Amino acid sequence: MKYFQYMRIKADIIPAEVYAEYDVPVNPDGYVYVEIRRGMYGLKEAGKIAFDQLVKKLAPFGYSPVEHTPGVWKHKTRKTVFTLCVDDFG
DSSP: OOSOEEEEEEGGGSOHHHHHHSOOOOOTTSEEEEEEOSOOTTOTTHHHHHHHHHHHHHGGGTEEEOTTSTTEEEESSSSOEEEOOOSOOO
16 A cells, blocks of 8 residues: 555444454544554455555566456466456455
8 A cells, every 4th residue: 555544443343352462542432543554355445456466466477467458467478368356355
């Protein structure tokens, strides 16, 4: 991520195990404020972050996304073309 995102979570929905393992500060308003430093499920930028990681990881093997055709990848010297459909990168 180029810059961090922030979100607030109601303190009463965080499991007790999390409080036991981590030093989680709860604000007087009843919320926990967190800083998101990496991609996270449900984050609107998650798809873009995953795509950027794929480009970075597949490039050394000669693969790149096809221009003007989202989701289609090709090899630069071979006749290999494929599409990638992802439900969850977890």
